Amino acid sequence: MDDWLKRLLAFKEEHELWHEGDCIVVAVSGGPDSMVMLHLLHALSGAEQLRVVAAHVDHGFRGQESKDEAELVRSFAAKLGIPFEATTLDMPSYIEATGMNSQQASRLKRYQFLHEVADRYGASRIALAHHADDQAETVLMRLLRGTGTSGLAGIQAKRRDKNVELIRPLLRINKAELTAYAELHSIPYAIDSSNMKRDYFRNELRLDVLPYLEQYNPQLSASLNRLAEIASVEDQWMQDEASRAFERLVSRSSGTFCELRRADLSSLPVALQRRLIKLILNYLSMETAGLKPGDKADFERIEAIRHAALAPSPTTWQTDAGGGVRFYREYDRLRWLTGEPHLSHSYWPPYAYTIEAMDDVLDVPEGGLSFRLTNAVAAADERGRYCADFDADQLLFPLTVRNRRPGDRMSVIGLNGTKKVQDMFVDLKIPPSERDRMPLVLDAAGQVLWIPGARRSAIALTGAGTTNVLRIQTVPCTMNLE
Incomplete structure (x- = not known):
């Protein structure tokens, strides 16, 4: 077994990316990253008893170029003897109808198709070709926009999405290595012309900002990946601690009501206070749970709640916590409620x-x-x-x-x-x-x-x-x- 496969298996073991006998849907765009990932997973399929399915999405943005990429992926999958599934989308029309931006809309429809393929084949995993350079860009992008520890953790090697695991086997391999592997093994690939356009923030980071900053640290990409690795482990530990505090300290009812004693909140370190409040909001509101890591409004909202909850003078106070949730401090009792005020345990009719x-x-x-x-x-x-x-x-x-x-x-x-x-x-x-x-x-x-x-x-x-x-x-x- 060559060094590439050993590296991939070591990463798989560390993060439990798949199990023997799994069916994996591989998202293949036609670029070098995803074509190499398809080749590597196919090479491991015998030893790991994997069933591999190639899935390709033509978003309908680039005309003939997109069609050529679809054909490239189809022919390469056929050469490897791998089932191939594809779809062609009319994203411009969908974007016009929904008002979504192109990246959000494309991601939504792409993942929808990948889940459909996974359902069709009974797959438990969807493999995505994010690599170390993508990780560095993500961490830097979040730093520039403002983020917390969760944001610094960057892209996760594995994440549950609906009934499947999204896995990223290439997350510790950089772009140059992937391109070299493709050349070594004569793997065909296409270059997406839109990657050179500076219409997107990520493209500007990759083309301009990272090269400029690398003048001061030639190993910047590796440093950002190391930061993500450290932050990811520490973030998970803090999240586990917050979850234990949630189970131990928070009284709750069917996703509509949470209650906490002020003394219990104040006994926690500040980092856990913030995370516990965020967990409560996540429990009560899908809208709040969907806020991005480090979102400014999210942080300021949590801080406002935390300071009001811990104010030393006895008080009553309430505020909109977002996502249909309202926070009440009633002296030493802290309550988060959903629904209309008269349904929120605060009004009782005469009896x-x-x-x-x-x-x-x-x-x-x-x-x-x-x-x-x-x-x-x-x-x-x-x-x-x-x-x-x-x-x-x-x-x-x-x-x-x-x-x-x-x-x-x-x-x-x-x-x-x-x-x-x-x-x-x-x-x-x-x-x-x-x-x-x-x-x-x-x-x-x-x-x-x-x-x-x-x-x-x-x-x-x-x-x-x-x-x-x-x-x-x-x-x-x-x-x-x-």
Whole structure:
């Protein structure tokens, strides 16, 4: 086995690019890179038990030149005894109809065809001919446009796309080596004339910027590839750490709701704080997940959320997080929600339940609590925030359990007069999204007796002369709210 095949197999083993017996669709444009890749994979097909299929796309931009390239690939695949699939697209018409730019549109339709071929042949891999020079251009392009660590990782050797793996076996081989291999093995290839046009940013980088910068570092391409290699491994490690933090710290529900404690976010290093917020946005919004690595708007949005979440003073705050997601900080609770505000767990319609008897059990699913009413022989000194004793002889029955209404006030122990329930919620730092949900216990005169978990009123206090004690205890309600 020659050195080229050994290099390819070593790269394949390092990144698990394929397994023995796989069917691989090879995207072949007709240029030296893809023609060499087809030749190499064919050379390995026997030892690796691979089925190789050549797939070619004529985008319809260059007339006869494109047709000649299609014929070149077809004849070379026939010479190797490899199945050949091709399509001719009318990209100019498609671009005019969709308003997409030519590169985006071409990539979309090209990948669509490659997936169709993979489905037809039962292929698990699509091989793309990106090489080391492409990697250097990509990293430099992202640097110039502004990027983070994920962007510096450049093109990945392997990436899942729908039901197949996109693999790039040539990613560590440069263009000059590929051209030399083609000459050595008499592999025919075409030169795409559009590669010499400076209409595209990538072409300008390849033709002008990289050659200029290589005056200062002749090994610039190798340096950029090394940077991508280092960044890729470190980026994956940080992403894995962020994923573990996501699983450990974030409460979530069916792609519509995520919640995180402020203390948990602040305990993480800044790098993981940013990545965790991005993971939450990815979980909730495909639009946000599609932002490019290092996208300026993406970074600024995440930073705005992060700074608001970690501000030292207790606060409530909300903002548009993009992609149909809204971020809420409610004191020490951080929430990301999708959907309209009234569907985002922040609004609860009015509800009310009546308690007729001294011994009763009442489920209040809207408030998440069940109320257990019993007669006690005597009042206890300390009942806790979710249990309260009342002098039943001083109460006006029937009692009502409901959520708050405008103007609700409570007679507070130790305070002359009454205080607005709304102001009490603010003082107690009850998150705004919970205020409409929390149940209040009122007597028949509409006086607020108790807010479970928050505050008890000065009405019907028990004392030494109390002989008839009503004990109200709350526990989490297990009833489903339909």
